[in-house]
Amino acid sequence: MQRDLDAPSIENHDEIDLYARRGITLVRGEGVYFFDAGGRRYLDLMSNYGVAVLGHAHPAVTDAIQGQATRLLSAHQSFYNDARARFIEALERLLPDGLRKISFANSGGEAVEAALKYARAATGRERILSTARAYHGRTFSALSETGDPTHQTPFAPAGCRQVPYGDLEAARSCIGDAAAIILEPIQGEAGVHAGAPEYLQGLRRICDESGALLIYDEVQTAFRTGTLFGFQHSGARPDIMTLSKPLANGLPIGVTVVSDAVAAAIPRGSHGSTFGGNPLACAAGQAVLTTVAVPGFVEHVAAMGDLLISSLRRIKHARLRAVRGMGLMVAAEIDGDAGAVMAAMQDLGALVIPAGGSSIRFLPPLIIQAPEIEEGVAIFEEALRMAG
Numbered sequence: 109m110q111r112d113l114d115a116p117s118i119e120n121h122d123e124i125d126l127y128a129r130r131g132i133t134l135v136r137g138e139g140v141y142f143f144d145a146g147g148r149r150y151l152d153l154m155s156n157y158g159v160a161v162l163g164h165a166h167p168a169v170t171d172a173i174q175g176q177a178t179r180l181l182s183a184h185q186s187f188y189n190d191a192r193a194r195f196i197e198a199l200e201r202l203l204p205d206g207l208r209k210i211s212f213a214n215s216g217g218e219a220v221e222a223a224l225k226y227a228r229a230a231t232g233r234e235r236i237l238s239t240a241r242a243y244h245g246r247t248f249s250a251l252s253e254t255g256d257p258t259h260q261t262p263f264a265p266a267g268c269r270q271v272p273y274g275d276l277e278a279a280r281s282c283i284g285d286a287a288a289i290i291l292e293p294i295q296g297e298a299g300v301h302a303g304a305p306e307y308l309q310g311l312r313r314i315c316d317e318s319g320a321l322l323i324y325d326e327v328q329t330a331f332r333t334g335t336l337f338g339f340q341h342s343g344a345r346p347d348i349m350t351l352s353k354p355l356a357n358g359l360p361i362g363v364t365v366v367s368d369a370v371a372a373a374i375p376r377g378s379h380g381s382t383f384g385g386n387p388l389a390c391a392a393g394q395a396v397l398t399t400v401a402v403p404g405f406v407e408h409v410a411a412m413g414d415l416l417i418s419s420l421r422r423i424k425h426a427r428l429r430a431v432r433g434m435g436l437m438v439a440a441e442i443d444g445d446a447g448a449v450m451a452a453m454q455d456l457g458a459l460v461i462p463a464g465g466s467s468i469r470f471l472p473p474l475i476i477q478a479p480e481i482e483e484g485v486a487i488f489e490e491a492l493r494m495a496g
């Protein structure tokens with residue numbers, strides 16, 4: 109039995125002060141609900157920034173972790189491993205032909221780092237083009253392609269080129285001898301802005317003409333938008349794709365997927381990771397991938413997303429400016445202080461996260477059902493009223 113302790117005072121005292129804290133201590137989760145240290149229940153409408161796609165304590169994931177924990181936690185990739193091979197097999201079944209070569213990482217930012225290195229290795233070119241308001245992580249290279257200056261300052265590197273998201277002509281005039289353009293098919297942190305199919309198809313053509321590679325950062329979008337991968341809405345395939353958040357339902361994992369042609373140009377030894385592809389994360393990941401692949405799963409996400417978006421759009425409130433989204437990746441744009449609405453929702457027993465300064469982001473577990481969506485929407489409506 110663990111002794112009771114005061115988590116806030118220890119974390120506040122001993123951690124570098126990097127995060128705006130939410131004031132509650134989460135100790136347990138079950139399905140689409142969290143429980144705090146006092147036993148209070150919260151509806152999870154954010155799955156911890158998009159990771160707990162199967163909800164909390166999902167039996168398939170728990171069994172996989174428990175089983176693997178009794179067998180082997182780590183196996184460096186200079187050795188083969190059965191759990192890793194099973195994960196790879198399950199992921200390959202979801203990926204299109206010709207886009208199935210992967211390497212492992214432990215986070216989204218790391219998967220992006222690898223993607224940028226591979227683009228440079230495969231093209232022999234240096235410059236990477238990215239989009240304004242993009243979010244690709246906080247490591248140095250990922251930061252350089254992240255379009256929000258609040259994340260970059262004071263680490264901004266020289267020589268990065270950014271174009272407005274959605275602006276095909278800007279991309280065309282800027283592409284030049286770039287190695288790649290990196291973007292999210294649907295921008296998440298920026299406030300959930302979907303790239304129009306014509307935009308993504310146009311970028312594909314620009315890349316083909318210029319010899320640049322198209323990199324989709326699907327760290328947040330994978331499995332969530334009503335198709336398995338965000339790029340499937342446009343049909344414009346990437347050369348490189350990054351995956352992470354949903355892959356192991358909360359255990360750290362990242363994957364960089366590349367085309368056969370890109371894979372052939374990456375020298376052995378040019379990248380690696382001690383923990384990458386560890387059997388524990390892979391075992392959890394295989395459970396997730398197997399569940400996501402069940403017929404009807406993606407359709408469920410699309411249907412629940414439609415319900416969430418249409419229910420939010422029915423709310424009439426002067427401060428609700430817009431509702432945007434695809435599948436279960438949804439933003440409600442607030443006139444005024446979105447933080448106050450978020451805080452009121454927490455007081456009322458539902459957790460959401462911010463996006464793009466003025467928006468509230470809904471990234472619920474993908475197993476959410478209609479009554480829980482209705483509960484969340486009612487709490488949001490009440491919070492709007494409470495926050496004025």
Ligand SMILES: Cc1ncc(COP(=O)(O)O)c(C=O)c1O
Pocket residue numbers: 157215216217218220243244245246292296297325326327328352
């Ligand atoms: C699209 C996208 N790329 C990369 C990242 C960075 O992932 P991580 O925080 O795991 O490094 C995020 C995180 O929110 C993201 O949304």
